[in-house]
């Protein structure tokens with residue numbers, strides 16, 4: 296099969312979070328299974344170009360219809376750690392992608408509407424006729440809409456799989472996007488059966504367009520698919536998902552063990568496996584050196600993730616002080632994406648705790664350093680308010696770092712409580728809690744820290760359970776191939 300991914304991210308070159316990991320990891324898995332995969336991305340000026348090999352111009356003067364005229368683009372080609380990627384660079388006064396960050400601008404809807412149109416125009420002009428186009432999140436929700444409404448005659452019967460990583464951001468925008476993309480007909484597209492938002496008048500919902508017009512829609516775990524359809528995790532899209540439930544399902548993400556693997560990881564000083572797990576402690580020492588933490592007999596608890604309300608920031612704050620009270624050490628690695636003020640709060644905390652030898656806050660985004668944090672920590676907290684899948688605990692487990700998570704979304708399918716899970720003992724791999732208050736977090740964190748101090752052999756058993764769990768792309772890759780086959784033959 297020939298699959299084209301149209302995506303706003305691909306790790307590690309263009310990554311803001313887990314979506315980028317999925318686009319890279321799933322593409323790699325599909326290639327291992329013998330399928331041809333190409334990825335189309337915006338050419339962000341803030342991309343990490345050291346991860347793009349042989350970047351070269353592939354198509355000059357791609358004219359993308361836009362409002363009443365056209366915008367000329369250069370399309371570049373390069374390999375991101377083996378993946379074949381095309382990067383679209385528009386030349387216009389809007390400077391859509393020549394900016395510092397990937398997202399978080401007032402004209403994001405327009406930027407990515409342009410990207411969708413340009414991706415299809417590129418496929419059209421270069422004769423690419425994939426069996427399946429796989430799109431991701433609201434940024435690419437317009438791809439199936441444009442494909443069906445404007446390109447189906449010329450591009451033929453392309454099938455679309457659409458994956459939602461985060462229902463919170465749906466790409467709400469005004470009808471000017473219709474004029475820009477030449478879709479026109481506001482009365483047609485603003486209909487609630489198409490792109491009209493159910494809760495805001497005269498507003499387009501680009502993610503809803505992706506759901507309505509795609510042949511199959513996934514989110515990143517079964518449990519989250521249920522939460523989104525029946526609970527409030529769909530952030531207003533529940534009704535649409537219910538209407539389209541025949542083509543909607545959950546597929547738990549995988550982790551790319553080619554990248555996240557303590558046996559081969561180039562970013563950690565001591566490599567190890569479940570068989571020589573004591574070498575993990577060399578990484579703990581290295582992490583302490585790196586963050587100037589004192590070397591005592593104490594558990595090291597970490598948080599790695601975006602600083603966003605989604606992640607339960609009040610509980611992260613609480614976990615930090617609870618850990619210090621319990622005689623542990625705490626490392627936080629996070630950055631906000633939009634200017635939401637959370638960075639300011641943690642910057643203040645960082646200044647306040649500056650001289651504390653048991654605590655370090657790293658308010659940056661550093662892919663390589665995240666590897667060392669996973670390898671060096673004993674425990675990792677993920678107290679998210681909602682979490683569609685949750686790659687961070689899955690990655691941490693591969694490094695024998697025991698997760699303490701709120702049982703929500705995908706984490707209910709991956710982390711099983713040591714004391715309460717109904718699973719056999721060998722499958723229990725962490726600690727979970729349910730509510731969103733401090734006491735709930737304490738109930739899990741205290742048990743975890745207690746086990747570390749009082750029963751080291753049992754703690755080690757839990758670490759090896761976590762390491763042995765298989766959350767690779769093999770299973771999910773197989774699922775996606777089945778979905779692609781299903782929509783191809785429908």
Ligand SMILES: Nc1ncnc2c1ncn2[C@@H]1O[C@H](COP(=O)(O)OP(=O)(O)O[C@H]2O[C@H](CO)[C@@H](O)[C@H](O)[C@H]2O)[C@@H](O)[C@H]1O
Nearest residue numbers: 312313460600601628629660661665682683684685686687
């Ligand atoms: N400061 C920092 N420095 C370095 N690396 C950092 C970092 N902060 C985060 N990361 C990295 O970003 C990724 C985060 O992935 P997650 O799945 O945990 O969450 P995210 O909310 O971004 O993804 C959304 O999409 C993914 C993929 O579908 C879902 O798993 C998830 O539930 C959903 O919210 C990991 O690779 C992590 O290591």
